[in-house]
Amino acid sequence: LKNVGFAANGETERYPLFINGRPGSGKSTILQYLFAHRLFMYLRKPPEERLPNPPVYLTYSQELLDVARKSVRAIIECNVHLATEHDIDFDSDGNSEYMNRSFREFQPFLLDMVPPEDKARFVGSGYIDFPQFRLEWDDQRKRDPEQQVRNLHPELAWHVIRTFIKGMSDSDGGYLSPEGYSELSKDHRTVSHEIFKLVFERVWEKWYRQECENGRWDSQDLTRYILDSYSEGRVEIQRYPGIYCDEAQDFTRNELELLLNLSLFSQRRLTHEEVKQVPFAFAGDPFQTLNPTGFRWDSVKAVFHEKIVRHLVRYPGRPLALNCQELSLNYRSSQAIVGVTNVIQILRGILFDMPDLQPQKTWFTTNTRAGEKQVFGNRDATPQYFNISDETFRKSLYERSDLVVILPCQQGEELEFVRKDEFLSVFAGDGAPTRNFLSPMQAKGLEFETVILYKFGWEMVTHYPDLLKPFRSETPHTGDKALPLEYYMNRLYVAASRAKKTLVVVDTKEGIDQLWANGAVANLDALVARYNKKRRKENWSVSDLSIVQPGTDIGSIEVRDNPKELAELFYKTGVGDRNSYTLRLAAMNFRRVPDEKEALRSEALAHEFEGDLLKAGQMYAKAMEKEHALRCFWKAEKYAALAEAVNLFEGSIFHKAATFRLNFDPTRPHFQPIKDFIREIRRTFELEPRFFLDPDYKDRWMVLLCEVGSSM
Numbered sequence: 001l002k003n004v005g006f007a008a009n010g011e012t013e014r015y016p017l018f019i020n021g022r023p024g025s026g027k028s029t030i031l032q033y034l035f036a037h038r039l040f041m042y043l044r045k046p047p048e049e050r051l052p053n054p055p056v057y058l059t060y061s062q063e064l065l066d067v068a069r070k071s072v073r074a075i076i077e078c079n080v081h082l083a084t085e086h087d088i089d090f091d092s093d094g095n096s097e098y099m100n101r102s103f104r105e106f107q108p109f110l111l112d113m114v115p116p117e118d119k120a121r122f123v124g125s126g127y128i129d130f131p132q133f134r135l136e137w138d139d140q141r142k143r144d145p146e147q148q149v150r151n152l153h154p155e156l157a158w159h160v161i162r163t164f165i166k167g168m169s170d171s172d173g174g175y176l177s178p179e180g181y182s183e184l185s186k187d188h189r190t191v192s193h194e195i196f197k198l199v200f201e202r203v204w205e206k207w208y209r210q211e212c213e214n215g216r217w218d219s220q221d222l223t224r225y226i227l228d229s230y231s232e233g234r235v236e237i238q239r240y241p242g243i244y245c246d247e248a249q250d251f252t253r254n255e256l257e258l259l260l261n262l263s264l265f266s267q268r269r270l271t272h273e274e275v276k277q278v279p280f281a282f283a284g285d286p287f288q289t290l291n292p293t294g295f296r297w298d299s300v301k302a303v304f305h306e307k308i309v310r311h312l313v314r315y316p317g318r319p320l321a322l323n324c325q326e327l328s329l330n331y332r333s334s335q336a337i338v339g340v341t342n343v344i345q346i347l348r349g350i351l352f353d354m355p356d357l358q359p360q361k362t363w364f365t366t367n368t369r370a371g372e373k374q375v376f377g378n379r380d381a382t383p384q385y386f387n388i389s390d391e392t393f394r395k396s397l398y399e400r401s402d403l404v405v406i407l408p409c410q411q412g413e414e415l416e417f418v419r420k421d422e423f424l425s426v427f428a429g430d431g432a433p434t435r436n437f438l439s440p441m442q443a444k445g446l447e448f449e450t451v452i453l454y455k456f457g458w459e460m461v462t463h464y465p466d467l468l469k470p471f472r473s474e475t476p477h478t479g480d481k482a483l484p485l486e487y488y489m490n491r492l493y494v495a496a497s498r499a500k501k502t503l504v505v506v507d508t509k510e511g512i513d514q515l516w517a518n519g520a521v522a523n524l525d526a527l528v529a530r531y532n533k534k535r536r537k538e539n540w541s542v543s544d545l546s547i548v549q550p551g552t553d554i555g556s557i558e559v560r561d562n563p564k565e566l567a568e569l570f571y572k573t574g575v576g577d578r579n580s581y582t583l584r585l586a587a588m589n590f591r592r593v594p595d596e597k598e599a600l601r602s603e604a605l606a607h608e609f610e611g612d613l614l615k616a617g618q619m620y621a622k623a624m625e626k627e628h629a630l631r632c633f634w635k636a637e638k639y640a641a642l643a644e645a646v647n648l649f650e651g652s653i654f655h656k657a658a659t660f661r662l663n664f665d666p667t668r669p670h671f672q673p674i675k676d677f678i679r680e681i682r683r684t685f686e687l688e689p690r691f692f693l694d695p696d697y698k699d700r701w702m703v704l705l706c707e708v709g710s711s712m
Contacts, residue, residue, distance in 0.1 A: 014323040016280040022360050023341070023497035024332025024447075027283040028246050032057075032068055035244045036075040038279055039102055042241070043088050043095060054102045055242030055279065056262070060250045062105050062576025064445055068246065069103045106255075110222050113235055118225070126216045131412040133158050133208075133218075140207055149202050155484045160191060160199040161208060166220035167252030173228060175204075195480040223254050230261065238266055241279070247445075248284030287348070287493055331363045332447055336382050337496070337503050338362040339546025344493045346531050346540060347521065351467065352486060353476035355534050359544035384551030385505035385516045388423055388455070396554045397452075397506070398426070401592065402561055404436040404443075405452040405506075406495040408459035408488075411441035414581060421455075432584045432603075436566065440491040442582065443498045446569065449559045451499035456492050457511025464488050471520040501559045505548050516548045563592035571602055580606035597623045604628065614638045621645050630654055631696045653684040653691060661704060681705075 017034070021027030038055045057072070059065050073090055089095060111122055128136075134154035141150050161167075168176045178197045181189065191199075212221060229235040240262050245251065251259065260266060265278045330338045342359045349357040386393045397403070409417040414437045418424045427434045438446075460467050467485050470476050477485055496503060505516055515521065524545045532538040567589035574582035583606035590599035604619030617632030618641065626648045633642040639658035642649060649655035660677050685692055692701055 015276055015278055017282070017323045017325070019281070019283040019325050019327065020285065021283065021327035022285055022287070022330065022345075023494070024330040024338075025285075025327035025360070026329070026331050027285070027327055028064070028068065029071070030327075031244055031246055031281060031283045032071045033075055034279075034281055035068075035242075036072045036079075038242045038244075039072060040076050040088070043098065047094055051241055051264070053239045053241070054098050055244065056101070056109075056240045057103050057244045057246070058106050058109060058259070059246040060106050061247065061445055063573045064246060065103050065105050066572065066576060069099065072103075073099070106251075107219060107222065110226055110258075113226050113229075113237060114222075115229075115235065121215075122217060122222055122225075128211070128216055128218045130154075130158055131410050134410060137203065137207075140203075144202070146202075148198060152199065152203065153484050155487050156191070156195070156480060157199050157203045159483055160196055161204055162218070162220060163190070163252055164196065165200060165204055166218070166224065167254050169224070169227075169254060173224075173231065190483070191480045220252065220254065223252070223258055227254060227258055227261075230258075237262055238264055240264060243279065244281045246283050248282040249286045250284075287345070287490055326358065328358060328361055329363050330360050333362065333497065333500055334364060334381070335362040336546045337499050337501075339544065340383050340503060340548060341493060341497050342544050343521065343524075343527070343546065344489065344496060346527050346545065348486075348489050348493075349531050350527070351470050351477055351489075352482055353478070359540050361544075381502060383503035383505065383546065383548045385507060385512055385548045386551045386554060387509055387512060388506050389509065393506075393551075393554060394423060400554065400557075401435060402563065402566075403450060403452050403504075404438065404448045404498075404561060404566075405454050406438050406440060406443050406498065407454050408456045408491060408495075409439050411439045412581070414439050414442070424454075433581070433588055436561075436585060436589070438585075440494045442579075444494055446573065447498055447500055448566075449500050449561045450502040450504070450557055451495070453492075453495055453503070453505045453507075455507050455511060456495065456505075457507040457515035459511075460488065461508075461510050461514050468514075468518065468520060502557055503548075504551065504554060504557070517550075522547045563589045564595075567593060567595070567598065567602075571598075574602070575605065578609050580609045583609070601625060604632075608632060614641060617641060621648055624648070633658075634697055634700050637700065653680060653688075656680055657704065664707075 019027045019030060021030075035055065035057050042050060042054050057065075057068055059068065076088060077090075090099060111119070114122060137152075137154045137157055141152055144150050164176050164181055166175060168180075170176055170180045178193065178200055181196045182193055189196075212218070226235065226237065230237050237258070238261060241264050243259055243262055245259060260280070263278065263280065270278070333341070338360055345357050345359070348354060388394070407414055407417050415428065415431070415433065418433075418437055419428045424435075424437075427437075464485055466477075466481075467488070505512075507516065520526070524542045524547065527545065528540050528542055532540055567586050570582050570586035570589060573579065574586055583602045587599040587602035587606070590596070590602060600619050600623035604616045604623065604625070607613075607616035607619060613632040613636035617629045617636065617638060620626075620629035620632060629645065629648060630642070630652075633639075633645075634654060639661045642654060642658040643662055646655070649658075656677070660673065663673075681692075691697055
């Protein structure tokens with residue numbers, strides 16, 4: 001920790017800090033330790049001496065944010081030096097509020113900056129993420145008469161739009177045009193000028209821009225709105241004494257500029273030594289970028305120099321050394337699994353001509369002595385592959401409902417992939433998962449004892465057949481054609497790195513032959529020799545790598561994921577990300593525990609996130625969750641369902657209101673029932689005013705009372 005975040009004296013923090021770490025490297029933990037120190041310095045002051053806002057920890061995922069909040073609190077409470085210096089009561093009203101303001105998910109954080117009069121623009125069903133863009137652009141391009149437009153993959157189009165057209169700005173703050181793109185330095189251009197122009201004219205101008213101007217929006221629209229409002233003086237964003245960003249690979253150039261402007265110090269003039277103490281810290285891994293963002297550490301550094309150093313430092317001509325750290329250890333996975341992800345990395349280096357990649361080392365040491373048999377599922381077990389067409393294997397896989405299976409598809413496409421797959425279709429169910437099927441994006445940030453990689457070799461053969469072509473042509477992939485291949489490699493890399501103890505590959509014969517058992521991939525000596533040939537320092541050795549071996553019996557896997565732990569993990573993730581699919585995975589695993597009440601709660605929340613309040617209310621009612629069932633029925637005006645739930649609501653004002661509304665005929669009002677109903681409302685309001693003032697109930701009461709009043 002001191003080597004990463006502190007100067008040679010071990011006392012002075014070294015900022016700005018950029019932490020590059022592969023999966024399981026502890027990059028988030030280091031960021032949390034540094035943030036804990038900064039937050040403690042803030043909270044130990046009396047409230048009247050604190051700055052208006054605390055330092056802020058940002059990430060793109062609510063699940064990661066919840067973990068960070070708990071970790072930072074534990075770090076402060078368990079650190080004997082901090083605890084003895086000042087005892088902080090995190091549960092007090094004041095500190096609890098500061099904790100909530102210190103940990104923020106990036107998009108809701110930005111939405112809170114939007115003035116009330118403009119908030120309607122960024123709410124509702126108009127939001128577009130990459131899975132939605134992919135679905136809609138696939139439909140658009142298939143109907144285009146021009147072949148070159150039909151050949152524009154969604155990954156490439158989204159990359160150009162999100163990273164450049166909307167993710168950067170021209171000198172006037174507008175969208176980046178083909179002319180502006182041509183003026184970028186060669187290092188910052190990732191596609192040819194011709195491809196950029198084609199995407200700009202045929203995807204952006206002809207289709208996507210119109211969508212965005214007609215009420216649709218994506219994360220870059222929100223970022224640009226905040227930046228424009230800030231430059232026009234309509235919003236104030238320079239509020240925070242420290243900025244810490246996890247999963248930085250998901251940020252674009254405009255988002256990075258916004259992050260840097262959040263600092264209280266962004267408009268100050270400081271010396272070089274003072275700038276080194278301004279807390280900016282970023283942690284990320286560009287190889288875990290699953291949605292095409294074009295993230296590169298060089299871009300982060302360039303933006304930092306351009307937007308901060310140039311304006312912040314009194315003498316900008318003098319270079320400012322940035323604290324850039326690369327973490328080399330893996331604290332999650334076994335030596336054999338780290339060896340497989342290292343193979344993916346060295347393949348990446350060869351295929352895309354990336355000469356500076358480093359192998360990752362495992363923190364775990366092998367326990368198998370010479371001559372002892374490895375047990376499939378131990379920390380030192382060798383990853384194995386199986387042919388999906390083998391009937392014995394199919395039977396074993398069918399019986400193992402505990403396994404986590406990662407599919408080579410995009411987020412939101414899991415059930416569609418399962419329905420179309422010859423073998424997995426038996427697990428399709430009725431619109432809900434019956435096994436733990438995840439896309440790489442769904443699995444990102446999670447870890448499991450055992451992971452099945454399903455048909456990634458088939459995916460390569462089917463959609464990316466030229467991936468390994470550089471082994472034959474000696475020419476690496478570059479430019480436009482390389483992008484979809486790079487993102488496929490990222491999905492494979494993220495999927496493989498989720499496993500802690502056991503990694504199993506399941507594939508077609510062709511997928512195994514062309515990827516996992518391919519001579520170019522499995523010859524580790526040749527891989528190392530080829531990659532090291534172009535490097536000044538030979539950092540890679542065969543001992544860093546592992547190949548996936550032919551398997552024998554999947555039933556011999558001894559390590560199993562606990563269904564209760566899986567259920568709780570999926571529930572937390574689903575709630576944090578408002579993801580109905582993940583919540584249904586939670587429900588499935590709760591039933592394996594078994595815990596039917598928690599399963600019903602998970603399904604109810606999934607329906608609620610999807611907007612089906614009637615179904616959500618029915619599930620809550622089955623789980624005897626009275627308050628949640630009432631809220632859903634009432635908001636959806638499902639008076640019949642509310643009236644029928646006698647066991648939950650009989651005698652309540654809501655049950656009486658539902659019964660009254662079902663029997664009420666505004667064309668033939670009977671005044672005595674109306675008087676009785678109004679009298680009951682008054683009596684209940686005196687006893688339980690929250691039922692009428694709570695936002696979940698208030699609007700519907702107003703509508704009901706207006707209906708009654710208008711009939712009189």
